[in-house]
Amino acid sequence: MLNPLSESTVCGRPLAECLQMIEAFHGFQAPGLVLGMYMVDWAKGLIGPEVEADAVVETRHCLPDAVQLFTPCTVGNGWLKIVDWDKYALTLYDRRERSGHRVWLDLEKARSFPKLHNWFMRQVPKQELPLEELLPVILAAGRKVLSARAVVLTDLYRRCKKAGINICPSCGEAFAARYGERCAACRGDGYCSPAGRILG
Ligand SMILES: [Zn+2]
Numbered sequence: 001m002l003n004p005l006s007e008s009t010v011c012g013r014p015l016a017e018c019l020q021m022i023e024a025f026h027g028f029q030a031p032g033l034v035l036g037m038y039m040v041d042w043a044k045g046l047i048g049p050e051v052e053a054d055a056v057v058e059t060r061h062c063l064p065d066a067v068q069l070f071t072p073c074t075v076g077n078g079w080l081k082i083v084d085w086d087k088y089a090l091t092l093y094d095r096r097e098r099s100g101h102r103v104w105l106d107l108e109k110a111r112s113f114p115k116l117h118n119w120f121m122r123q124v125p126k127q128e129l130p131l132e133e134l135l136p137v138i139l140a141a142g143r144k145v146l147s148a149r150a151v152v153l154t155d156l157y158r159r160c161k162k163a164g165i166n167i168c169p170s171c172g173e174a175f176a177a178r179y180g181e182r183c184a185a186c187r188g189d190g191y192c193s194p195a196g197r198i199l200g
Contacts, residue, residue, distance in 0.1 A: 033063075043102075
């Protein structure tokens with residue numbers, strides 16, 4: 001997509017490259033992820049290059065991918081934690097100092113960009129606001145619709161350590177010992193049931 005901002009640098013890379021990364025990772029240039037890229041960019045700038053920051057993201061939608069793409073934090077390595085509040089906000093922090101910066105989509109500021117505001121508040125059906133129309137607005141807005149603040153972490157700052165494991169007497173699989181004798185699935189709290197024979 002051609003636009004006058006394509007020369008700019010975000011998250012330490014040319015914008016065009018960032019947008020390509022988003023598309024390759026997420027399947028398309030999701031507006032929430034593009035906005036998230038600016039949020040990560042600002043938070044990274046505030047915390048500084050010398051801190052290897054951990055992250056908390058306050059929604060499961062889109063935003064975790066921005067952190068996973070543009071910081072070393074992933075769900076898998078445990079540096080990214082997600083709280084399921086559906087708030088468009090993230091915090092990058094120094095886990096030893098427990099201090100960091102929270103960046104969020106500021107609804108008041110977003111009012112200056114009505115298309116962005118209406119998209120975010122889910123006030124327009126997707127067909128009426130195609131990506132070609134919305135993306136340039138998000139690129140033009142960038143940080144202008146965000147706010148940021150220094151924060152002190154009061155929770156979630158510890159990295160999750162792997163704890164002890166038990167072997168389930170029913171299925172023979174290993175699972176977190178804190179759940180007791182039998183695994184959740186064999187206790188009846190599973191999310192799937194067997195269909196067909198064991199393969200392999
Ligand atoms: Zn079991």
